[in-house]
Amino acid sequence: xxxxxxxxxxxLSRITVRVGALxxxxxxxxxxxxxxxLAIIGPNGAGKSTLLxxxxxxxxxxxxxxxxxxxxASDIARRGIVFQRPAMLRRSVEANIAFALGGxxxxxxxxxxxxxxxxxxxxxxxxxxxxxxxxxxxxxxRLALARALAREPEVLFLDEPANNLDPxxxxxxxxxxxxxxxxxxxxxxxxxxxxxxxxxxxxxxxxAGGRLLEHGPAAAFFADPNTQQAAAFxxxxxxx
Amino acid sequence: xxxxxxxxLVTSGDPALYAIVRLSLVVSLAAVAIASxxxxxLGALLALAxxxxxxxxxxxxxxxxxxxxxxxxxxxxxxxxRSGPLGSLGILFTPQAMVIAQAILVAPIIAALTRQTIEDMxxxxxxxxxxxxxGPGRRVAALLxxxxxxxxxxxxxGFGRAAAEVGAVMIVGGNIDGFTRTMTTAIALETSKGDxxxxxxxxxxxxxxxxxxxxxxxxxxxFGERYTG
Numbered sequence: 178x179x180x181x182x183x184x185x186x187x188x189l190s191r192i193t194v195r196v197g198a199l200x201x202x203x204x205x206x207x208x209x210x211x212x213x214x215l216a217i218i219g220p221n222g223a224g225k226s227t228l229l230x231x232x233x234x235x236x237x238x239x240x241x242x243x244x245x246x247x248x249x250a251s252d253i254a255r256r257g258i259v260f261q262r263p264a265m266l267r268r269s270v271e272a273n274i275a276f277a278l279g280g281x282x283x284x285x286x287x288x289x290x291x292x293x294x295x296x297x298x299x300x301x302x303x304x305x306x307x308x309x310x311x312x313x314x315x316x317x318x319r320l321a322l323a324r325a326l327a328r329e330p331e332v333l334f335l336d337e338p339a340n341n342l343d344p345x346x347x348x349x350x351x352x353x354x355x356x357x358x359x360x361x362x363x364x365x366x367x368x369x370x371x372x373x374x375x376x377x378x379x380x381x382x383x384x385a386g387g388r389l390l391e392h393g394p395a396a397a398f399f400a401d402p403n404t405q406q407a408a409a410f411x412x413x414x415x416x417x
Numbered sequence: 418x419x420x421x422x423x424x425x426l427v428t429s430g431d432p433a434l435y436a437i438v439r440l441s442l443v444v445s446l447a448a449v450a451i452a453s454x455x456x457x458x459l460g461a462l463l464a465l466a467x468x469x470x471x472x473x474x475x476x477x478x479x480x481x482x483x484x485x486x487x488x489x490x491x492x493x494x495x496x497x498x499r500s501g502p503l504g505s506l507g508i509l510f511t512p513q514a515m516v517i518a519q520a521i522l523v524a525p526i527i528a529a530l531t532r533q534t535i536e537d538m539x540x541x542x543x544x545x546x547x548x549x550x551x552g553p554g555r556r557v558a559a560l561l562x563x564x565x566x567x568x569x570x571x572x573x574x575g576f577g578r579a580a581a582e583v584g585a586v587m588i589v590g591g592n593i594d595g596f597t598r599t600m601t602t603a604i605a606l607e608t609s610k611g612d613x614x615x616x617x618x619x620x621x622x623x624x625x626x627x628x629x630x631x632x633x634x635x636x637x638x639x640f641g642e643r644y645t646g
Contacts, residue, residue: 235547254550264545267563267645280555308645328549 213379214364257330263321315346422614448519460531481525490588566641
């Protein structure tokens with residue numbers, strides 16, 4: 178049961194993030210609307226992770242404004258994020274999910290039911306009682322996804338969701354993402370894996386040097402990018 | 418010769434010896450309990466709160482880990498002596514005074530170790546808990562719970578310090594036979610009197626306790642690693 182208000186469209190207007198003299202994001206504007214997963218791609222250091230933190234509401238921009246569904250502020254708990262290196266609480270797999278569902282006035286039966294659903298969705302039932310920190314990298318990533326999805330976010334941000342995972346684990350993680358997208362969660366994912374972006378995403382935002390250079394349907398972007406930088410990036414050249 | 422008599426004292430359950438051991442344990446355990454009530458919240462607060470002068474407070478608390486027991490004993494003595502500000506309580510040379518002195522000695526250790534533990538964990542959990550919209554109360558509760566095994570070892574470190582110190586309890590307790598005599602003060606006294614068997618026996622018991630505590634702390638840490646990963 179989602180409250181009637183929505184975080185979408187999520188609008189970033191002329192966002193600049195400066196650390197000292199360095200501009201990590203440079204007057205970047207991007208509108209995130211409901212629909213197929215959005216891939217944020219671009220060279221290392223382009224500002225992709227910073228962009229996610231701004232959109233999530235974890236970081237305030239130096240200049241510019243963010244609005245969630247037309248509102249200048251929105252409870253962060255409405256959205257979900259899976260960090261590049263998710264922190265596993267020093268508890269069981271099941272307790273990690275149950276903790277994420279706490280503190281929001283859910284009845285304990287509802288909380289337990291949602292925990293079980295999340296475990297099933299990520300195929301983690303056999304590991305439910307295992308300490309989360311003893312899981313393999315792929316299992317931890319699945320738990321992080323399950324933990325974020327259990328909260329039934331409207332938008333889910335993913336930072337390199339299959340980084341350093343083997344093919345089988347990557348497949349499992351992508352299945353969960355596809356599932357979530359299918360059930361209406363807006364996925365916004367940073368990835369350096371172009372194959373993954375092609376497999377999962379319907380739209381692409383290409384960022385370099387803290388600027389948004391392209392934003393549009395994935396098929397068109399991969400077939401015929403509009404900018405030289407994107408074309409060079411897709412060819413595998415080094416783009417600064 | 419002395420060693421053999423010491424062995425007899427310990428194994429025969431000499432009542433005077435065991436009364437001393439009991440008092441030592443009761444005083445040190447009470448001191449650790451009180452010190453943890455003050456030290457753990459203080460440590461957690463220092464780990465999570467940002468305020469002007471925070472670094473100075475942290476340096477001060479860390480420095481207090483090395484407080485000389487005799488200085489603590491002297492300070493508590495001055496506070497509790499008849500002409501001191503708390504002289505009206507009339508508890509100088511009682512076990513209560515010893516508990517107070519040891520609690521002061523142990524509280525900075527517990528506060529400093531708690532701060533370190535909670536701060537390390539917070540830097541790891543911060544983004545995750547913030548993204549989950551976890552409020553300050555649940556945040557502290559989650560950190561304390563997830564740090565529980567590390568915090569138990571913190572308590573044991575405090576207990577080890579309390580049980581082994583002699584200066585503070587000697588000054589504020591007065592080493593009164595059958596009333597405020599602990600293992601460490603008894604060892605000091607008996608050695609100076611030349612009654613080595615009792616001193617050696619008590620020394621052996623003390624060493625056993627300290628070793629036991631450390632073995633227990635090790636076990637807790639290992640169990641915690643296996644249980645929480």
